[in-house]
Amino acid sequence: MIWLSWRLQRTETLVALGILGLLTAWLLPTGLDMWHAYYHDGLAGCLSTAGPGTACGGAVGLFRARFGGIDNLATWFNLVPGLIGVMLALPLVSELENGTYRLGWTQSVTRRRWLLARLVLPIVVALLAAGGLIALFSWWRGPLGHLDGRLDNGTFDTTGVVMVGYTLFALGLALALGAVWRRTAASVAVSFAVYIAARLMVDSKLRDHLVSAVSATWKGRPPASFENAKVLNLVATIHGHRVLSGGGFTGGGVKLQAPNLNRAVIHAVYQPESHFWPLQFTETAMFCGVALLLIAFAAWRVLRSD
């Protein structure tokens, strides 16, 4: 049964490998460039020796001017786990659509065993693909992570472990919709759209609140945890007058710049960089949990169908 399951999703697995290969071919040169520039243009040294508050402005500016464009392009990487996840659901959904599952169900294996093999294999391939993507993107983005911290969405989405959750989520969505509709094209299109919508919502609304943020008030030197933090809200006041407010990132070199800021009382709510892993694990668990529910639902639908 494992052989059949593999044979039926061989094409999709190879396409997933192909996507990984293409991405690697594309990212390898720029990644090597970036790491080279990072170490040889003095940025690494500046960031490691300079304490919080000191600016490596010049080096950072140069680095950004050179590689910032690529980083913006990298938003598109968010589509990759969705693409791979949805694609890995194709073999099973198209079997439900064209009726060949009846062939499987009238051999000597029970439906449960048939379904188990048909679900475990895409899940395993999804996990492996997600692992590959994580390794690739983490390496590639490494220097930018040192620059801005890892909490901006672009880095957060492509490093750590969240991609595992995203890939499984897309797989679960397509399986669940496919089990209900039994129409491959519609299931793929809608699950991909839902994947993007869910990701946008989590990225923009939910993520900052998955782990409770740090709230701090200071005058003069900011607390150490403020370095590379993701600022959800910040208000600077001088004698009760607001002189600055907003949010953003406090990565290396990009410092709060405002007149007389040293005299201001600053109140900030932020996610310190130390929350990176708690945030990653919470979000991964969330997406994996939903994915497992969707896959269980799909399994239930398929098993009781006739």
Added chain:
Amino acid sequence: MSMALETRGLGRRYGSQWALRDCTLEIPRGSVTALVGPNGAGKTTLLRLAVGLTRPSAGSVHVLGLDPHADAAEALPRVGFLAQEHPLYGAFTVEEMLRVGRKLNPGWDDEAARDRIAGLDVPLKKKVRSLSGGQRAQVALTLALAKRPELLLLDEPVASLDPLARREFMQSVLAAVAERELTVVLSSHILADLERVCDHLVILTAGRTQLAGSIEEIVASHRLLTGPRDEAEDVARAHDVVRESHAERQTTLLVRANGHVYDSRWTVHDLDLEEIVLAYLGQGATPRREVVAS
């Protein structure tokens, strides 16, 4: 010994529509049974219930004494099934399809499968989707036979085939039956496809069993009676009237006779199987009675 296929009050409903209703029949082992009825009569539903693809809404079904659902692990290896559309994986080669059969069936007879394919002149390396309809049907049949089932269920196996492929397919089925102990149930909406190979007959119309029994017994028991109109009711009391037509003074009755028909006032004609089947199919959607025999 349990029947090859046995149903009791079996029914299957889709929404408010009964695809099969109150179906009670017994198909003995070793028989080759034609399951005949118009399109939409419930033939496919009955066969799917028998192989466990569908669950009953009412009643029960047993194959070889087993519940196809509860005892699936035990029943599946012993029942072969060929769905109407001959589902196969189009992207697989014939050889890979045989490998599917080998991997998924512990009782798989690989040598017999390869011999059959070789005998059919189907190239092993060819993709399934590039085969002709007749070749596909034969590959699908090979898959169903090589698992060495005791009961083989074929749903409209020749409906999509041209006359030559039909004949070859039915010859393959006959050869398989001759080779070893095998019970076969085949469905069709055309009796002519099945008549030569079958010894039992089940007629389904509108989701109900109209007639079930051995062809020999069915042919022997049905008679066409012509006689005085005013005595038709006496006949109906003694025999099951399948179809009646009245002229001004004379009545023609097609009956399933319970015992012998002697009456000097009625002329008695024998019937061939096709006439009998047509009479039952003509009863259409509102059956007056159900006749069940084994």
